[in-house]
Every structure is written in structure tokens, then in C-alpha cells.
Amino acid sequence: MTLTSSHFISLLPLLLTAATPVLIMLLIAFKRHHGLSVALSLTGLFLALISLCWVADQTPRSITSLLIVDNLSWFYSGLILLCALTSVGLTHSYIKGFLGNKEEIYILLTIASTGALVMVSSQHMATLFLGLEILSVPLYGMVAYTFRSSHSLEGAFKYLLLSATASAFLLFGMALLYAELGTLSFSGISGALSAEAFGKSPILMAGAAMMLAGLGFKLSLAPFHLWTPDVYQGAPAPVGGFLATVSKVAVFAVLMRFLAETPVGAQERITDIFSVIAALSILVGNLLALQQANLKRLLAYSSIAHFGYLLVAVVASNSLSNEAINLYLIIYTLSTLGTFGVVTLVSSPFNGQDTDHVSDFQGLFWKRPYLAIVFTIMILSLAGIPLTAGFIGKFFIMSAGVTSHLWWLLAALVIGSAIGIYYYLRVIVTLYMNTPIKQSMRYKGFSFNGVILILLTATVLFIGIYPQPMLDLLQAAGLGIQ
């Protein structure tokens, strides 16, 4: 196919995000300046975000058989770019204390964002894998960035090795599908065989299962979750936030497209596997979080549980579930960025170790009240308490489940949520516990990151109290009820 200028316009966000790391590299070569690098990355990502508005007006189009730009891709591109912008903002104040080269982390971050954007636009196995690797490889570097900390190096090694294994599984699954069907594009796969014939072929089912194993690793679903707490603990706090949001959102978006377009999603056995994974993730995530005293590990386990909840809506696969999934991903992203943002701010600037133990947060309300309030609201949102966005998300998931009569999964969801409340509340109460207020400890500064966090909190509260605009937005994006 000939690539015309309209194709390039559709690809504008991707191209701009891909250009950003190149420009940062050039900037570092000329003049190594932290502030300028940050400004450049922010500009690049922001321009990419704005260009989405043009892209959104265009009709959905395939760009070669590798990429497709449609509602799903531009909506998730927007979400990913917003998360990337927030991560850059958080990293800026955090990495100031790092003794070493600071600017390279922005290169890694923007390359990873590019990979994520490739993934959400992919409609072909090759771009899926390509995007996944472009997302993952810089992440290894980002997790290991504060390499003098042994936790950081250990996390990065674990992530590298296990991620490579998962990618190997993914590739093998893709190879099996290719061997049987002779095509790698999603539309080719759906056209090659009917759903029943797909289900009858052991090679195809094995291939699909291996692909799901590979993708499940990235989404830290049980039983592929074992890397999550160590990597989240080891990664610097803003990288943890990026990892928990961007990489998961990108993988989930492409998984949604894969399940929708190929016969894999229609297989009953695959849905059964998803049910088991969902129940396992909910229970494993919540039960193991009970023991955690390290906040980053706790958030890691909670993210495992949240993706378990999300899978309940995937299993439901009725008219409500699409909306539920999209809404929940947005809300999960907001809450996770908020919590990791608070951990980042408390640990900023980096001084060799993150402040991530729960006891370090004791009495935070009396020292830095706004931060504590932000943290409380974000954790209440993760717990699913009404008046926060998390409740609306959980409500939609439960609605999807009820519509499909998934009573056992709903029971697991209820039990998981109840267990979740226990450890979430424990964290919140610690914030308010009495410690003698030393006036000198009260943080009087005004920080840009603080503004970002307050905006995130305001959004969480707004969606929680009056979700109609967000629902209208999803409807307008074509991601509402089918």
C-alpha cells in the first residue's frame, strides 16, 4: 500500500513520541542539562497528545497490515501519553537527588512510551511483539536506573530474565498459530478459520494459551505474577508508577483487540481459563498483600488483584463489559498514578533509598496534610469506597458480572474486596496516627508535582461523585456500550 500523507497524520502521535528520545539524545550530546531534557520530553509528549485531536477526527484506517488507528488506539494512546507525562513530571523531582547521569531516564521513558503506542495500534503479531519489546527493554534499564541500590538491580534482573521467558512463550505461541494458519495479522487469523475449527485444533489452542501466558506475565496475572512485588519494590517509585500503568494498559489494550478480532476470544475454554486466572489473581493479590509492610509491594499485590477484577468483566463479555473494562482501566490508572505519585513525592529527591515502608508514612497527615489527603482518597479509590472513582469502576464490573450471571467470580470479587479493605485501611489509619507535630517538619513548599497529584485526586473525586461526563466521553469515543 502506498503511504500517503493522511497515513502519516494518523501516525502523528507515534511519530512525535518516537522523535522525542532522539531529540533528547541529541540534546544530551550537545549540552547535558536536566531541566532542558525534562522540558524537551514534556514538549514532545504534549505535542503528541495534542496531535491526537487531529487523529481522532480521521476515520479509522489501517496503515499497512501492521498498524490500525481507530477509536481503541487513539483513546488508549491518549491515556498512555497522559500517564507518560505524569511519570516525567514525577521523575523530574525524584531523580534530582540521583548521583549520576539523570537525563537518560527520559530517553528510556519516551522510548517505552513509543513501544506502548505501537502496541495499542497493532493489528499484527509482529507489531504486537515489536511494541512489547520496545516497551520492555527500556523498562529493564529504568528499573535498574538507581543501580547502586541492590533492590533495584535485583528487580531489574528478575524482570529481564522473566520477561525474556515470557516473550519466548509469546513468540512460540505466535509461531504455533502461524504454523497452522499461515498468517500473522489479526484479521488474517479471524478470516482463516471459524471459531469451532479453531477450538478443535490442539496446535491452535496451545498457541493461544502460550500467547496468553506471555501476555499474562506482563499483566502480572496470577499465576504469572511472581515477579511483580520484587520488581515494584526495586524500581524507583516513579518507574514503578509507569510500570504499573503504561505497560499494563498497553498490553491490556492489545489483548482486548486480539480477543475481539481473532477467534481466540470466542473459545469457551479460553474464557474458562480467564475465569480461573481472574479468581486466582483476586485471591492471591489480596491475600498476599495482607502481610506486606512495604508500600510498593503492597501496591504491586493490589495491582494484581485489580487486574483480576478487570478480568471478571472480560469473562462476562456482554454489552456492558466493554464499557466496564475501559472505565476501569482509566480509574485504575488514575488511582495507581496517584498512589505511586505520593510515594515518589515522599521519597523525593532520591537519596539512595525510597521511603516505602508503611511506618515511614506514620502521621503524614500532620506533617503534609494535602499529600495525606491525596493518598487517602487514592487508596479509598483502590478499595472501591463510594464517592471515589474506584467505586464506579467496581460497580460497572459487578454490573457486567451480574448481567452474565458469573456468581462465583462475583463471590471471589466480594471476598477479595473485603480482604483488600483490611490492608488499605491499615495504610490509611497509619497516615493519621498521632505523632508529635514538630513545626519544622511541616512541608511548606509548593511543588508542581503536588499540583499534578491534586488534579488526579480531583478527577478521582469528580468521577466518583458525578461519573456521567466520563461515561459520555467513553460513549463519544465509541468505547461505550456496543
Next chain:
Amino acid sequence: MILIWIILIPFIGGLLSWQGERFSAELSRWIALASMALVFVLAMSLWFEGAYTLQTAAAQQGQWQLEYNFPWISRLGVSFHLALDGLSLIMVILTGLIGVVAVACSWKEIKNHAGFFYLNLLWSMSGVLGVFLAIDLFLFFVFWEIMLVPTYFLIALWGHRSADGKRDRFYAANKFFIFTQIGGLILLISILALVFINYQHTGQLSFAYDTLRATPLTFTTEYLLMLGFFIAFAIKLPVFPLHSWLPDAHAQAPTGGSVDLAGLLLKTAAYGLLRFSLPFFPHASAAFAPIAMSLGLVGIIYGAMMAFVQTDIKRLVAYTSVSHMGFVLIGVFSFTTFALQGVIVQMVAHGISAAALFIICGIVYERLHTRDLREMGGLWGRIAYLPSISLFFAAASLGLPGLGNFVGEFLILLGAFRVAPWLTAFATGGLILASVYSLWMMQKAFYGPAKSEEGLTPLNPRELIILLSLMLILLVIGVYPQPLLNTSAATVKLLQNFLLSVTQ
């Protein structure tokens, strides 16, 4: 509009109170007191102005005297729908009263971060008011959950340390929250199931009260949904065997928190049963009634028997709450006019008497710094006025005629007798047990040899005024309950007519 103001005033008052602490703790207390007093005055003015008697309600077509409706999440069919009838009005007045009392009794008790304490207390009140006024089921659930988080903070942050250091205030707060949250989630699933069944029948998503009440349900579905609602309300009421959070929560909560908990939070469960459970699932409720009434009976006896082995005075009063709520459960599932009227009177009277008993426990604790009954004894001579006031409320608790609790319990037993005579006979035996534990509590705390002869700080005017007002109200309800009965008569009559028409 006044309905939304009733809910917003404690909310805004809480915020102002929190910020008011910057200037002085006294200011935050006065703001909190003013907010709840305003709510009480508004509710009373609604009572005096409005026409809630049976005749006027019958003339009027609708069930509600006052309504406020605002489309909220139209995508889900959720609207911000508040409505007031006789029952809700009584509960709102009770909330205003207990709110004032709760703020007043924590005046000197809360020294740390008083403003934040009042924020939590008032926000919890806001949630309770919302529960009593909400008619849309989504809104009801939201307010149900909103009640919980501030109460959790009240218990966890300002609670007492426990005697043995093991089951401390965090344990109690966590237990309270987890129990109630599980109930809440089960309630949410039941609500969602009901909404979706309605959606299947009408093609319209709606959380509105009248729409959902009219949903056609098969008996099995109705029974399961009724159980879902019942479990949630049973955890809150509390019904044996889901009651174990209550003694711990009360023992560790600060006085204001206990007053709020016993006076109001327990009543939300009974209100939920009356407002939602019975009208939505009449056949299933009728079928479940024997089980529910037996659970009520077990609760009465179990609560009473557990009460006399307690050494902690607040746990004792907590178990008496379990026992009294057993009467309420029996009354609700009797479906007769007398019993339902009795339930409403019992809710008000128990709210007041339990609140008063907890205030008394708080007063004793402030002076003796112990809640252990074995450390008390012979307090009669040591504090002026308190022992006689305690005797009054102990008499109320045991159901002495002339006080509100007697009216409530008597009407419930009268109403239940027609439906389940043997059960009622045993329940009446519960009154004897009530006498035993009330007088035992008095004996242990106030009579007997004194542990020491020195006098304790006498009751200050604030405490005296709170207790005397509660005494007066309880006496008035006991001697002349007719106005109360008139206000709730319309609701009860409508409910009863509906239940009879459906179950016949």
C-alpha cells in the same frame, strides 16, 4: 431543597469544624454543635409544619410528603432522589438529637485533633441522614458506605486502649469495617441483580424505588435477593450470629462514637428492613419470617445472657443493644400494625436510652479511668446525681412502664403475639433477663461497698443538661407516645396494606 440541606449541613459543618481548629479547639466544637443543632431544628420544623397524620396521608396520593429528585447518572438510570415520609422524618429527628448529644458529650473527652474528630463525626451523621432520606437504591448504597469510613476513623484514631492490649482499637475498627463492608457488598450484588432483572423485563435501567418495587420476581429469585438484603442489614442490626463486631467496636470507641453507633447506625439497619426489604420482597419476607423471628429471639436471650458475664461496662451495654435489637427484628417480621409501630417507637427509645447509657459510661470513665465493673462499686455516694440518672436509664433499658422502651417493646410483643404466640411468650421472658442485666449493672457499679471514699468530680452542667434532656424525652415518649405514633402511622399503614395485599 430542605432535604438536601439537611444532608449538607453536617457535611459543611464538619469541614468548617476541621478548619476551625486552626483558631481554637473551642471554635471547632461550637461549629459542630451548631451544625447538628441546626439539623435538629430543621427536622423539628418539618415535623410541626408538615402534615403526617394518617388522614392527610390517605387523602394524598403519593407516599412521600417531601421529595427532591435530580438526575445523576442517567446512563445507569440513577437519580439523586431524596424523599421524606413519617418514618424518615422520625429517624431524621432522632439523628439530629443524637448528633447534638454526641457532639456535646465529646466536649472534654477529645483532646487530640478535635476538629478532625468532629469532621468524622459529622460526616458520619451526614451519611446516616442520607441513608434515611435516600430513595434511589444506588444513592442509598452510596450513603450506606459513606457512614462507614468516618466511623472507622472515629474508632481507630480516638478509641481507647484495651485492658489486655491485645484486642485494641485497630482490631475493633477493622472488625467493624470488614463485617459491615462484606454486608455492603452483598447488598450491592443484590441491588444489581434486582436492577438487572428489572432491566430484562422493562428494557430500562433504573434504580428508582417504585420501579424496582414493581419488578416481577420468581419466588426463588425473590428469596435469594431478600436474603442478600437481609444479611447486609443483619450484620448492621446486629443479628446473632453476625453481631460479634458490636461489643468490640463499642468497647474501644470513644463516647461520641459509641453514641453515634448505638443511637444511629444500628437503626439504619432496621430502617433498611422496613423501607426496602419488606416492600421489595413481601412473599419471601413472609416465608422467611419464622427464621428471622427465631433469630430475633435468640438474639434477645443471647444478648442478655452475654451481658451479665461482662466485666467491661461498655461491652455490657453493647450486648444489651444486641438484645433490644432482637425485639426490633421480631417486630419487623410480624407484619402487624402494632408490631411495626412498636419497632419505630423502640428504635427511637432505644436510640435515646443506649446513647444515654454510653454517655454515663463515658462519664464514669472520665472520672475513674476504667471501664472494668470489678473496679467500680459503691459509686452511689461518690458522684452527685449520676447514680440516680443511671438508675433511670437502667429502668428504661429493662422496659419499665412509663418510659419509651416499654412502649416499644410492649407494642412489638402485642403485635407479634397474634402471629407467633409461643415465640412471643419466650421473648417476653427476655424482659425478665433485661431486668437482670440492668439491675446487675447498677448493683455492680453503683451499689455495694465503695472501693474508696473520696468524692469524684461532680457532674458539670453540660453533662447534666444532656442527661436530663434525654430523660425528659424518654419520659415523654413513655407517657405520651401518641404524636410519635401518629407521625409514623401513615407509613406503617401503607406498608401493612401493601404487605397484606401482596401476601393474600
